[in-house]
Amino acid sequence: MTDTTVDRAQDRATTHLRPVAHFTAHDTWLNDPNGLVFHDGTWHLFFQNNPHGDTHGNMSWGHATSTDLVTWTEQPVAIRHTDTEEIFSGSAVVDEKNTAGFAGPGQTALVAIYTSAYRPTHPTLAGRQAQSLAYSLDDGRTWTRYEGNPVLDRESADFRDPKVFWYDGADGDGYWVMAAVEAADRQVVLYRSDDLKQWHHLSTFGPAHATGGVWECPDLFPLSVRGTDRARWVMIVSLNPGGVAGGSGVQYFVGDFDGTTFVPDGPGGGPQGADWLDHGRDYYAPVSFNGVADGRRLTVGWASNWDYANDTPTAPWRSAMSLARELELVRTTDGRDRVVQRPVLPEEPRDGLVVHEVEVPTDEGRRHEIVLHGDGPDAVVLTVDAAARTLTGDRRRSGDTEFHPAFPSVDTAPLHDAGATVDLTVVVDGCVLEVFACGGLTALTQLVFPSTPLTRVTVREVAAA
Structure with missing residues (x-):
């Protein structure tokens, strides 16, 4: 950080710019939300964080918690970078069946699936991005890296951002599904696992629609169509650059998923055929919460744009999350199923x-x-x-x-x-x-x-x- 006297003066000058219902880190940088999970009455928001400064670097998982999605308490850094590894984006699940074997009697493990971005100093994996695990046995307060990391390595420099969820098969043979990206190839790669440790390739989706930049932070989930008993599958893909408003953006596809392959509605085509989750310049990398038992689908995104994110005029903190948004599908008059989003707001008025x-x-x-x-x-x-x-x-x-x-x-x-x-x-x-x-x-x-x-x-x- 720069001189603390300057920082405090800047902080006072920009106090009115710090949101009260959009999460910000106390005095550091943040970007993509990670590991969104609901467990035992608490919403956990992990996020890309530089614990040492207010610009991008030293990527680690920060951590915040809430009971209402609008009042957030920042917790200690959850998974910290090392000299050989940065901790990039990913997801977290409640391993209720103890499929990974991390929990002991009477325990429930939260398992984080994240991208290990190996630094040039790593003795064998320098320059690669691969998927790794960490687990918590105390409701997310402390985390232990799995000794068998990485658990999925494609020997790629751009394989990242795993979103993992439990899929209930038609014959009761449920399993974990991972959606990750080969970012530079503009592809979402789908894998399955029974234990979160051994992964097998299912299928590959893309390139499709908007491909002006690398693809990042995929998500795949079912969503009900309002007023019907139908559910469709929605795939969210962020891309940078190439967003609809310039720089970072988020497109989505509506289609069907059979446990192996995602098939979107309609033809492929270019960016003109894309559906955009947000048409402003400052909404990126949204992912949905795991562990929500009532069927609601809730997301949080990063409220910034990579074009200028490192330069926004706040101090000593930089960047904010979006409000949580509840998602649903509606059939519009053109015969399309489209996503609608409703912000989660405080029940009582709040200053600021x-x-x-x-x-x-x-x-x-x-x-x-x-x-x-x-x-x-x-x-x-x-x-x-x-x-x-x-x-x-x-x-x-x-x-x-x-x-x-x-x-x-x-x-x-x-x-x-x-x-x-x-x-x-x-x-x-x-x-x-x-x-x-x-x-x-x-x-x-x-x-x-x-x-x-x-x-x-x-x-x-x-x-x-």
């Missing part, structure tokens, strides 16, 4: 968190601006264009925008199935702005760094473009 519920008419091609502002000159302008059926977020006058040339932006999202009115849930929490429209069919996330909090909203009709 502002939620605006806005509804604007869309008849006769009307155009409305929703202006978010505070006591200073800074503002974000959200525009609902009924004729174009779009939502735009303009943050070019949102405060500090000059720290990186890629930051000032106007991001545009489609308004699927917009009716006579468009409803928006606008969440402003410190430096994070999340907008949900059309019942959650559209999401747009942007970072903002205003000089004073954006606590107010003004809605005005403007001339059609």
Whole structure:
């Protein structure tokens, strides 16, 4: 870290930028969420963390816990880097059947499956990325690396980000499934295991749709279609660069999974055929929680963009997570099954968190601006264009925008199935702005760094473009 006096001065200057419901590390860097798991009434959020500074490096698993998904307590670093290994992204599971054999009588093991990124100093695996295990027998407080690591090595430099879940086979022969990526090949590789230690290849998916950057942080899960007794499978794939708004982005595929192969709906095609989970520049690497018994599917993403993540103007912390989002599928009027997202918000008002519920008419091609502002000159302008059926977020006058040339932006999202009115849930929490429209069919996330909090909203009709 830099001089502590400077750090404290910067911290005071940016106190209003630290969110209250979006998790931030106390005084270090964070990026991708890892190991999201619910166990014994506690939500565990592990995350990519540099324990020694506020920029990317020395990757380890940080750890935070919550009982409500909006009030987070940072815990000690869970799995720390070594001189020969960085701890990249992955997932965690509750090994209720003790398939890996880590638990003793009366114990339940939490098992982390993560990417070992071997440094040049490693005597035999330098430059490789392979999958490894660690386990906890005390509800995630302390972790032990498995002595047989790595458990899956393809001798690749870009094999990473394992998401593991339990799959119940048709004949009761359940097993673990891993979705990981060969990032540079834009492929999701699926494996199965009975014990989390021995893995066997099932199938490979991709490249497909958006392939402008490397693929990262895959997830694969079933999701119910609202109003029906049907469930489909959804595959989430992050990519960087090549996102819909520039830089980092997240696409998703809806299809079917038979325990071996994922088959998406519709043809392949390029990025124009992609469905995007968020149309803002600051939503990346979302993954879903394991261990949620009531069938809900809840995700958390990283609220930043690799174009400028190391330069965002906060100190001594840098980067935030998104709100948790509950996912569902709906059948839209074009006959597609699409993801809708609903943010998890505090049950009671919270200082520093502002939620605006806005509804604007869309008849006769009307155009409305929703202006978010505070006591200073800074503002974000959200525009609902009924004729174009779009939502735009303009943050070019949102405060500090000059720290990186890629930051000032106007991001545009489609308004699927917009009716006579468009409803928006606008969440402003410190430096994070999340907008949900059309019942959650559209999401747009942007970072903002205003000089004073954006606590107010003004809605005005403007001339059609």
